[in-house]
Amino acid sequence: MAHAILKIPVLSTIVTTTTVKLSKSLLNSSSLHGYGRGICYCSSAVSVSQQQQRQPQVRSPQLVALEYADLSIPHIVSEELGATRVRQHVNPLSSTLSIPVEVPNWNDVFEDPKLPLVVDIGSGSGRFLMWLAKRNPGSKNYMGLDIRKKLVTRAEKWVQELALNNIHFLFANASISFKQLISTYPGPLMLVSILCPDPHFKKRHHKRRIVQKPLVEAIVDGLMPGGQVFIQSDVLEVAVDMRKYFDAESEKLLHIDSFNSDLACDNEGWLVSNPMGIRTEREIHAEYEGAKIYRRMYQKPL
Template identity: 85%
Template structure:
C-alpha cells in the first residue's frame, strides 16, 4: 500500500550511543594503539605531560564501527591498502557486465529481502547493517574498486556473516541483470556520497543516470525504498532531479510518514539508517552538511 512506509530498523544512533558501550579509558588506549600516527599535540609550547591528544575523523570512524572489531585485519592480512579515489566508470574495462553469482552460494537464504548499496566503498556500512539483521535481510555491495571488494570479502569471512556479499561491478552496467535474477524482493537501494565528478564534461560519469534509475525503480518491490545522500549539494540535487522525475512511481517518504523530518529545502534532517558511512563521518567532522532524500515505491 502506498501509505505504508517500509521501516528500516534504527540500529544505532550517532557516535555517542556507540560510545556508551565502551569504556572511555580502554577505548582511548586502543585508539592510541591503532591510530597513533594520527594523534597530534595541542601546542608545541606545552610540556609533554600537558599535551592532550586531538581526536581525528579516522578515530571517529573506528568508534562508530567499534562493534565490527575488524581494524586488525587491515594490518595483519592486507597491510596498507591504497586505492584510486576516482575511477572512470565509462572505461572499457568496466563496460562488461559482471557474472551473476549463484545466489545459493553467496547467501544462506537467497529469498530474503535484499538491500543493495551502490558504491559500497570499504563495505563497513553494509557489514554493520548485516551484522545487526541476521536472518531477516540480505545485503549486497557493488563497488568498482576491486581492492576494496577483496578486502571487504575478507572482512565478511572474518565476521562469519552469511547474509552479505560484495561484487566488483559497475552498477550502471550490471545492476539490472543482477536484480532480475535474485530470487527474493529488492527492499532498498542506497547511493551514498558517490563520486561527484565535478567537471561538467565528466557529469556523464556520475553513477545515477536515467538507465540506472529505471532499473532501480522497476526492480524495487512495492513499498521498496531508495536512499540517496551526498555532502556535495550539486550532486545531491542531480540525484534528486532524477528521482523526483519518477513521481508516478516514487514518493518522498515525508509525504506519507510525518516521522521523517525535512528542512525547508526538502532534505532529511537526519540519517534514517541508524549508522553513518565513513565518508559521512569525515564530512560532518569537517563541518559539511549532508543532503539526504528517501523515496518509496508506490504500490
C-alpha cells in the same frame, strides 16, 4: 487519492544516528594519536589550553574506527591486496568496466536467497553494510557493488572473518550490471542506497556520475511495492543532481518527508539525520569537517 506509505524497518533495532561516546581512558590510549580538531577533559588545576596541548586529539579516522568498533574487523593485508590504499577516482566509462558482471549463484552467496535484498551502490570499504548485516541476520540480505576491486576483495575477506552469511560484495559497475543482477535475484528488492558517490566535479565528467536515467529506471522498476531508495551526498551539487533524476520518477516513486512519515526534514526536504542507524565512513569524515550532508528518501507506492 493519496498514496499509502509503507514503513519498512530497515533495522531490527531502533533507528537512530549512532553517537560515539569517547571515554577519558580511550582518549588516552595509544590508538588515538595525532593532533587536530579534538575533545579534551580538563581538571580545575589545569587550564583548557594546557590540557589541549597534552591530550592526543581525536581525528576522523579514529571516529570511524570507534563508530564501527563492534565489528572488530581486522586489518587484513595480503599479497593479493597489497597496501589498502586504493584509487579514489575510477572512470566507470572505461572499457574494463563496460562488461556486465557474471551473475552469482545466489544459493552460494546467501544462506537464504529469498530474503528481501538491500543493495548499496558504491559500497566502498563495506563496513556500512556489514554493520547492518550483523544486526539483521535471518531477515535481510545485503549486497554491495563497487568498481574498486581491492576494496571488494578486502570486504569479502572481512565478511569471511565475521562469518556473515547474509551479505555479499561484487566488483561491478552498477550502471552496467544492476538490472541483470536484480532481475535474477530470487527475493524482493527492499532498498537501494547510493551514499556520497564520486562527485566528478568537472562538467565534462558529469556523464561519469553513477546516478543517470537508465540506472534510476532500473532501480525503480526492480523495487518491490513499498521498496525504498536512500541517497545522500556531502556535495550539494551532486545531491541536487541525484534528486533531479529520482524526482523525475514521481509517478512511480514518492519522496518521503516530514508530511508523510516520521522522518524529520529541513525546509528544502533534506533529511536531518541518517535513518539507517549508522553513518557511512565518508559521512563521518564530512561531518567532522563541518560539512552538511544532504539526504533524501523515496518509496515505491504499494
